Amino acid sequence: MMDLALSKAQTQIAAAQKGVPAIKAFFDAVTFTISYVVHDLETRRAAIIDSVLDYDPASGRTATDTADAIAAYVEAQQLGVDWLLETHAHADHLSAAPLLQERFGGKIAIGAHIATVQQTFGALFNAGLDFRRDGSDFNRLFMDGDQFAIGGLAATVLHVPGHTPACVAYVIGDAVFVGDTLFMPDYGSARCDFPGGSARTLYRSVRRLLALPPSTRLFMCHDYLPEGRDDYAWETTVEAERQGNIHLHDGVSEDDFVAMREARDKTLAMPALILPSVQVNMRAGRLPPPESNGVAYLKIPVNAV
Numbered sequence: 001m002m003d004l005a006l007s008k009a010q011t012q013i014a015a016a017q018k019g020v021p022a023i024k025a026f027f028d029a030v031t032f033t034i035s036y037v038v039h040d041l042e043t044r045r046a047a048i049i050d051s052v053l054d055y056d057p058a059s060g061r062t063a064t065d066t067a068d069a070i071a072a073y074v075e076a077q078q079l080g081v082d083w084l085l086e087t088h089a090h091a092d093h094l095s096a097a098p099l100l101q102e103r104f105g106g107k108i109a110i111g112a113h114i115a116t117v118q119q120t121f122g123a124l125f126n127a128g129l130d131f132r133r134d135g136s137d138f139n140r141l142f143m144d145g146d147q148f149a150i151g152g153l154a155a156t157v158l159h160v161p162g163h164t165p166a167c168v169a170y171v172i173g174d175a176v177f178v179g180d181t182l183f184m185p186d187y188g189s190a191r192c193d194f195p196g197g198s199a200r201t202l203y204r205s206v207r208r209l210l211a212l213p214p215s216t217r218l219f220m221c222h223d224y225l226p227e228g229r230d231d232y233a234w235e236t237t238v239e240a241e242r243q244g245n246i247h248l249h250d251g252v253s254e255d256d257f258v259a260m261r262e263a264r265d266k267t268l269a270m271p272a273l274i275l276p277s278v279q280v281n282m283r284a285g286r287l288p289p290p291e292s293n294g295v296a297y298l299k300i301p302v303n304a305v
């Protein structure tokens with residue numbers, strides 16, 4: 001069957017060879033997340049991808065050091081922010097998108113299947129009626145194959161579920177921000193045991209990403225520094241993943257991947273910040289409304305996850 005979204009992305013990558021985006025990575029050493037600022041050199045319009053709001057679970061305090069570094073870069077480069085893009089509702093860190101939006105403007109966007117994620121977590125946290133579960137807390141919801149612009153740069157969205165049902169990858173110029181699908185070749189792939197996750201679905205999403213041209217640049221959302229490597233890394237190519245990804249190189253069958261992934265997922269502890277993260281990120285990165293004393297509270301569901 002013809003994959004229209006993928007052929008749009010392929011056409012875009014082929015056309016991008018002379019207008020490649022400027023990409024700046026920001027590594028958060030607490031959650032091992034890589035955020036990106038991507039901009040068009042001609043117009044200086046920009047997108048901020050997967051920004052991080054620092055959160056200390058012991059004190060319940062947020063901090064903006066990581067987001068401030070992104071903001072300082074945006075200011076120094078004199079960029080205009082059009083988009084605050086999330087690859088998914090992260091389970092390991094709070095998003096700084098609302099904070100950066102207040103400062104710079106731009107639209108907060110995520111995959112349209114976020115509504116499914118909001119229903120699951122809205123029920124888990126027994127959120128009140130004020131919590132809308134239709135994605136309307138976000139400014140834009142992307143479907144597979146949707147296209148948008150960052151100044152003169154073309155961007156195409158690919159729905160790549162598996163880690164979560166709403167995961168998307170952003171193809172911007174010739175670069176792909178893969179979210180939690182593939183990790184660096186020597187680390188493999190994202191876990192698939194969160195609500196609505198599926199190893200089989202992730203396999204199919206990854207095969208789609210790896211059908212992009214071999215030289216396509218891929219930018220990871222996390223790097224957990226596997227044994228045998230000394231430096232964090234977040235950029236690779238389709239070709240390198242196809243040849244060397246330890247979980248998903250060419251030739252690994254769907255059934256073998258599913259068996260490996262499901263066995264590995266049983267060994268993983270929950271991310272340290274999963275409970276604060278999902279109840280903030282399901283609200284597009286906003287805290288629950290303050291109570292009558294003016295304080296916002298995060299809940300801990302006991303024996304429910």
Ligand SMILES: N[C@@H](CCC(=O)N[C@@H](CS)C(=O)NCC(=O)O)C(=O)O
Binds near residue numbers: 091
């Ligand atoms: N130790 C990390 C684990 C975070 C985690 O589970 N990350 C997800 C992505 S949100 C993943 O796919 N991890 C793969 C793995 O740990 O092998 C934490 O506590 O934050």
Ligand SMILES: [Fe+2]
Binds near residue numbers: 088091092
């Ligand atoms: Fe994730």
